[in-house]
Amino acid sequence: MRHLDYVAAADANAALQRLSAKPQEAAPIGGGTNLLDLMKLHVQNPAVLVDINGLPLSQVREVEGGGLRIGALVRNSDLAQHPLVRERYPVLSEALLAGASPQLRNMATLGGNILQRTRCAYFRDVSQACNKREPGSGCAALDGYNRMHAVLGVSDKCIAANPSDMNVALAALDASVHVQGLKGERSVPFIDFHLVPGTHPDKESVLQPEELITGVTLPASGFAARSRYVKVRDRAAYAFALTSAAVALELEGTTVKAARVALGGVGTKPWRSKEAEAALVGKPADEVHFKAAAEAALKGAKPRTHNAFKVDLARRTLVRALSLTAGIA
Ligand SMILES: Cc1cc2nc3c(=O)[nH]c(=O)nc-3n(C[C@H](O)[C@H](O)[C@H](O)COP(=O)(O)OP(=O)(O)OC[C@H]3O[C@@H](n4cnc5c(N)ncnc54)[C@H](O)[C@@H]3O)c2cc1C
Structure with missing residues (x-):
């Protein structure tokens, strides 16, 4: 049996101290809906679980200029239903509601x-080669059953x-x-946060x-209020995206005048497409130009x-998604 320490951190400093003491062996736990699954599969094997649910990070508040600051512990269901998110950033509300199930969203x-x-x-599956889980072991997906994988x-x-x-x-x-971190705070543009x-x-x-x-901070913008999320999946609910936009x-x-485009299900990271945005700006909002942007x-x-x-x-x-957003669908 593996020994596991559980620590309920009282504040950010306590959590960061515990994480810094054993950076490769400790893991913070939020809702636990992903981490605990992977621990049961022996894919992630932390020796210390640092529970951060006691930290004061469950607020959504307005920031100067009309944006929103969302705390890291805000539950997915609360965020999806927040009136300011629904009004100013409907794409975020729709994306959250397209994910998982109500029970999972209540925890996540x-x-x-x-x-x-x-x-x-x-x-x-720990019996398979995976460079992500075990660097240098190979990638069984390259020539395996890769229907769900990125392009x-x-x-x-x-x-x-x-x-x-x-x-x-x-x-x-x-x-x-x-x-x-223990040395202070920093902010990273979301599109630079994940790595290919x-x-x-x-x-x-x-x-x-x-x-x-x-x-996370969402800035105010001229485009966010006119925004939509479209997800295509094998089942109508409770399934990960084959493709999404x-x-x-x-x-x-x-x-x-301005466009923002990101794709899901197809990227190794959340995939912002500046190429599609460039193809849209200054053009009529019609099917011909939407197809050009998709190309x-x-x-x-x-x-x-x-x-x-x-x-x-995709x-x-x-x-x-563009047609629905422009109101021509
Ligand atoms: C059956 C099922 C179906 C699902 N379907 C979908 C779906 O359709 N779409 C979708 O998008 N998602 C789906 N999910 C995934 C679900 O959205 C995630 O499990 C959930 O969002 C993870 O949030 P959590 O707080 O539970 O994370 P946790 O499990 O607590 O943590 C996940 C990871 O983040 C780390 N972590 C957590 N909080 C922090 C923090 N503040 N700082 C640093 N590190 C942190 C943890 O150490 C861990 O590595 C599904 C999950 C399941 C089980």
């Missing part, structure tokens, strides 16, 4: 959702998709992630093992044997 936290691990079946941001070491719906919305909304696998798929974000996510548009008449978004796709269908599905998902 903002910080834990940002950091949830891939659902790659080879990552979750963008892939490498010859890893093709695991980032599974989060919420992350796709945060990527589209120009969010920033706030991170705290490259030669080190085990390194998934810029967060250091002894740091905590404390929250988070879209925000600011229109001047029928012309796109641009998937241009660099590198499918494998079983996931080639995702390329066209294009169609994006056209659908």
Whole structure:
């Protein structure tokens, strides 16, 4: 039997002290809906669980200029239903409600959702080769059953998709992630927070093992209020995305003044597509230009044997999201 220490941290400093004492062996726990699953599968084996639920990080508050600061412990269900989120950032509310089940959303936290691990079946099975779980062991997904895997941001070491719906919305909304360590705080643009696998798929974000996510800021913008999330999956509920798109548009008449586009289900990280945005700005908000943007978004796709269908599905998902957002669907 493995020995496990459990520590309920009273404040951020206590949590950071415990994490810093054993950075490679300790793990913070939020809702536990991902971490405990992976511990049961022996994929993650922390020796110390640092429970951060006692930290004062459960607030959503307005910041100067009309943005929102969301604490790392705000539950996914509370965030989805928050009146200011529904009014100012509907894409975030829709993305959260498209994820998991009501029970899971009641437990899951903002910080834990940002950091949830891939659902790659080879990552979750310790008898399989996986460079993400065990660096240098190989990648069974490359020539395995890779129907759920990524087509963008892939490498010859890893093709695991980032599974989060919420992350796709945060990527589209120009969010920033706030991170705290014993040496102080820093903020990271959300689109730079996660890393593509490259030669080190085990390194998934810029967060250091002894740091905590404390929250996320959503800036005010001219586009966020006109935003939608579309998710395509095998079942109508309780299934991870095959493809998804988070879209925000600011229109001047029928012309796109500003656009934000992010894709889910297809990227090794939440996939912001600046190529699609460039293809939209200054153009009429119509199907012809939405299809051109979708072409641009998937241009660099590198499918494998079983996931080639995702390329066209992602294009169609994006056209659908843009059409709904523009009100022409
Ligand atoms: C059956 C099932 C179906 C699901 N379907 C979907 C779906 O369709 N879409 C979707 O998006 N998600 C889905 N999920 C995933 C779910 O959204 C995540 O499990 C959840 O968001 C994780 O949040 P948590 O707070 O429980 O994380 P935890 O399990 O507590 O933590 C996850 C990771 O984050 C770390 N961590 C947690 N908080 C912090 C912090 N503040 N700072 C630093 N590190 C931290 C932990 O150490 C751990 O490594 C599903 C999950 C299950 C079990």
